[in-house]
Amino acid sequence: MIIHHPLLGPRDAQEFTVLGDASLIDRPDGMAEGAPDAFDSYLHLRDNPAGTHRELWYHEAGDRSWLVVTRDTRTHEVMQVELARDVALAAGRGR
Amino acid sequence: MSETGIASLRAGLQSAGISDGTPMRYSAFRLFAEALRGHRGWRPAWRDPEPQAEYDTLVIGGGGHGLATAHYLASRYGAQRVAVLEKGWIGGGNVGRNTTIVRSNYLLDGNEPFYEYSLKLWEGLEQDLNYNAMFSQRGILNLYHSDSQRDAYIRRGNAMKLHGADAALVGAEGVRAMYPWLNFDNARFPIQGGLLQRRAGTARHDAVAWGYARAADRRGVDILQNCEVTGLQIEGGRITGVDTARGPIRARKVGVAVAGSSSRVMAMAGLRLPVESHVLQAFVTEGLKPLIDGVVTFGAGHFYVSQSDKGGLVFGGDIDGYNSYAQRGNLPVVEDVIEGGMAIMPAIGRARLLRMWGGVMDMSMDGSPIIDRTPVEGLYFNGGWCYGGFKATPASGMAFAHLLATDEPHPTATAFRLDRFRRGFPIDEKGAGAQPNLH
Known part of the structure; x- marks a missing residue:
């Protein structure tokens, strides 16, 4: 697989490690009501779709940025690559 | 004649x-x-019945685990009106894609009694099914390459013995007598010895599916192929049947044994699982003269190898590490596996690769399986086998049949609960945490 890094251009997937579903960006509030349930779901449960999947990749052997890669799990086709930072900021994180 | x-x-x-x-x-x-007489006298080994409108118990998934479940339901628990629903043809999924290794060399209490029970069932399987599964107890040798790894294997061997399994520690000279062609003096990973389980071995994977299918069929189980489940009928929190490609079928109990596609099937019941689907690759070389009479695993990288009865070296290594339903992997992991092979058995470099393929694994959050009830009454789940499902086939079938028949977990499978992550009781052999691609 080739990952089209937003800053570095096309990079071999071998330079990356995969963390998993991009929903891991949305860490629950540990102080909120129902936090134990929210953390169980956040840590342990996955949608695991056959098809389009957004996931976190880490450019370990490169610039060490976190990316959100949108990929088809049936064909391994990479459809979109974004900086995880941009995704998190757009979702209102890091204010 | x-x-x-x-x-x-x-x-x-x-x-x-x-x-x-x-x-x-x-x-x-x-x-x-x-x-x-031109081979015109052979008859199908099992029936190809039309689906009935209603069954007592449906098992979704005509792989090793589903067929074993049906066999034990009918033969041990007296279940009648049982059907196995298979999307394609039976034995066409992971039971036909694995590297055929059977072993019970686990460490943790939640796992080892179950896998040792499975190995004991393997030892009587061919008599039980009246079918030659070519089960061959040729032994598995896990190599160690450091003092600390030796100590860990001693601990593992003792844990195995405590649960009635066999284990023996073999020093470097003993390993050299077994496999003189291994790379003993590798500067980085010298072979110091290995943990040997002599009762482990291999089995003919397709024959396992076929043997279970024939035995279940003879006891009246309907094996419905080309019968993909397209929906689960749930009324008031209770399952009442399934929709299939061959029409709706009512049932009181439905067991799901579709490892690889577990998330897709259970999503039809609105459930999210502690599972990611990953691709694991396997390889076989051209046929060679007898070289390896057992199974050997590399202790410092991810590589394991055995030799099939046809002579091909069957080997594999790590999962690719990203979510996949593609049943094929990528070249970086091919390189990684071959490097592992070259590190311990340089002779493999002279063999030509005949085939390579991928299978889709249910990778769970702790690397251990799940056999349990679900929040939907009458719906039962069997999955999360990671890359270790084949060896578990008999015990998985027995434990799932026990659960379906009695609503209680089998005594050897009490730890494989769906809610164990939430309760803080994972069965994490590697201690890698809730990170499926590290197990």
Whole structure:
């Protein structure tokens, strides 16, 4: 697989490690009501779709940025690559 | 040979105690007789029935685990009106894609009794099914390359023995006597010895599916192929049946044993699982003269190898590490596996690769499986087998049949609960945490 890094251009997937579903960006509030349930779901449960999947990749052997890669799990086709930072900021994180 | 000749021969075999009285379908004599008449006498080993409108119990998934479940439901728990629903053809999924290794060399209490029970079931499987699964207890040797790894293997071996399994520590000289061609003096990973389980081995994976299918069919289980489940009928929190490609089927109980596609099927019940689907690759070389009479695993990288009865070296390594339903992997992991092979057995560099393929694994959050009830009444789940499902086939079938028949977990499978992550009781052999691609 080739990952089209937003800053570095096309990079071999071998330079990356995969963390998993991009929903891991949305860490629950540990102080909120129902936090134990929210953390169980956040840590342990996955949608695991056959098809389009957004996931976190880490450019370990490169610039060490976190990316959100949108990929088809049936064909391994990479459809979109974004900086995880941009995704998190757009979702209102890091204010 | 004439029919009467075959019949008299069969009678002779029975009186000599060689056959149990059921007609001996497959034999060298039968093969010879069929060769003389153009192989027109063979009959299907199981029926191809039309789906009935209602069953007591449905098992979704006609792989090893689903067929074993149906067999044990019918033979051990007296279940009637059981059907196995298979999307494609039986044995066409992971039971036909694995590297055929059977072992019970686990460390943790939640796992080892279950896998040792499975190994004991393997030892009686061919008699139980009256089917040659080519189960061969040729031994598995896990190599160690450092003092600390030796100590960990001693601990593992002791844990195995405590649960009735066999284990032996073999020093470097012992390993050299078994496999003199291993790379003992690798500067980085010298072989210091290995943990040997002699009762481990391999089995003919397709024959396991076929044997279970025939045995279940003979007890009246309907095996429905080309019968993909397209929906689960749930009313008031209780399952009442399934929609399939061959029409709706009502049922009181439904067991799901579709590892690889577990998330897709259970999503039809609105459930999210502690599972990610990953691709694991396997490889086989051209046929070679006898080289490896057991199974060998590399302790410092991810590589394991055995030799099939046809002579091919069957080997594999790590999962690719990203979510996949593609049943094929990528080249970086191919390189990684081959590097592992070259590190411990440089001779493999002279063998030509014949085939490579991928299978889709249910990778769970702790690397251990799940056999449990679900929040939907009457719906039961069996999955999360990671890359270790084949060895578990008999015990998985027995434990799932027990759960379906009695609503209680089997005594060897009490730890495989769906909610164990939430409760803080994972069964994490590697201690890698809730990160499926690290198990």
